[in-house]
Amino acid sequence: MxxxxxxxxxxxxxxxxxxxxxxxxxxxxxxxxxxxxxxxxxxxxxxxxxxxxxxxxxxxxxxxxxxxxxxxxxxxxxxxxxxxxxxxxxxxxxxxxxxxxxxxxxxxxxxxxxxxxxxxxxxxxPLVALTAWQALVEVGNLKKGQKVFIQAGSGGVGIIAIQLAKYLGATVATTAGKSSFEMLRNLGADVLIDYKNQDFEAVLKNYDLVLNSQDTNNLKKSLNVVKAGGKVISISGPPTPAFAEEISASWLIKMILSLLSANIRGKAKKKGIDYHFLFMKANGSQLEQITKLIEDGTIKxxxxxxxxxxxxxxxxxxxxxxxxxxxxxxxxx
Known part of the structure; x- marks a missing residue:
């Protein structure tokens, strides 16, 4: 083949x-x-x-x-x-x-x-939908009435995550270029931020959850829009010692990941925010639940x-x- x-x-x-x-x-x-x-x-x-x-x-x-x-x-x-x-x-x-x-x-x-x-x-x-599900449902435990900030709304994960968050009853903010605003509004985004001309840090406050998919600078800024007791879930790093344990990493890798994430974990702890690195896992059972949402039109x-x-x-x-x-x-x- x-x-x-x-x-x-x-x-x-x-x-x-x-x-x-x-x-x-x-x-x-x-x-x-x-x-x-x-x-x-x-x-x-x-x-x-x-x-x-x-x-x-x-x-x-x-x-x-x-x-x-x-x-x-x-x-x-x-x-x-x-x-x-x-x-x-x-x-x-x-x-x-x-x-x-x-x-x-x-x-x-x-x-x-x-x-x-x-x-x-x-x-x-599969990959983007499972990422969104594991971030918002499994780890984020997103509830009706909460506010979630999903970065890069027009990306593969963002498009599914916006729709899943609306299904769960959350208010959804996202970043994108203006040309994507209409599409994202139709998918359920409530607050649209033009990443080229606006700073999300100046627009958003007291959010319950952030799904970070961007660089370290955006991750640090995300800590300033989440309220105490909230969560920041990153799918782009830095990985944490907890993740190193999950994958049964060697002591050297555990040490490296601990050092890489020490700064962001420290900043989050001071603010009373839970920082979590998510590396999605294959899961046919979760994918079956996603299938139902696609077939009934909840997720496009x-x-x-x-x-x-x-x-x-x-x-x-x-x-x-x-x-x-x-x-x-x-x-x-």
């Missing part, structure tokens, strides 16, 4: 298209014929080598964290899915590789594809651009540019 591999890490590195063996499934896995694959910032960061300490993949390996496709083979212990099922998933770490024609995926990571989405639309959902998807499989590197570059409004997808079938 054809697949795009990381041969070497680097900020200017590109994926290499190669012929590799089709995966052989284990008893708890299904073999997926991949029709479409979502492209994420995580892919660009892994390729650049920014996550080698957290996810030390040995090259060469196939990149890609989102897929939509059809089950073509099932392991002996698989009970929830059968050959022919249309599914979507964010495979677990160390089981990634969706920039390929086939992938073996653990049953626990899978969910049936929403019936009202095409393969291209569905492929862009936004696809920015679909690239042919041969242009996977171009798709990665588009995501890395930060200009995408919605999801970028690679069509494999």
């Amino acid at each position: 054809k697949a795009f591999l990381v041969q070497k890490y680097g900020k200017k590195a590109e994926l290499i298209l190669n012929e590799v063996s089709k995966p052989i499934i284990k008893e708890n896995e299904v073999l997926i014929e991949i029709f479409s694959a979502g492209v994420n910032q995580l892919d660009t960061k892994i390729l650049a080598g920014e996550f080698k300490q957290i996810l030390p993949y040995e090259t060469p390996f196939i990149l890609g964290h989102d897929l939509a496709g059809i089950v073509v083979e099932t392991g002996t212990n698989v009970t929830k899915f059968k050959i022919g099922d249309e599914i979507y998933a964010r495979p677990s770490d160390y089981h990634i590789g969706t920039f390929a024609e086939y992938l073996a995926v653990e049953e626990k990571d899978l969910a049936l594809k929403p019936k009202n989405l095409s393969m291209d639309e569905a492929a862009g959902v 998807t936004v696809v920015d651009k679909v690239y042919p499989f041969s242009q996977t590197n171009e798709a990665l570059n588009h995501v890395a540019s930060g200009r995408a409004k919605g999801k970028v997808v690679v069509k494999i079938r």
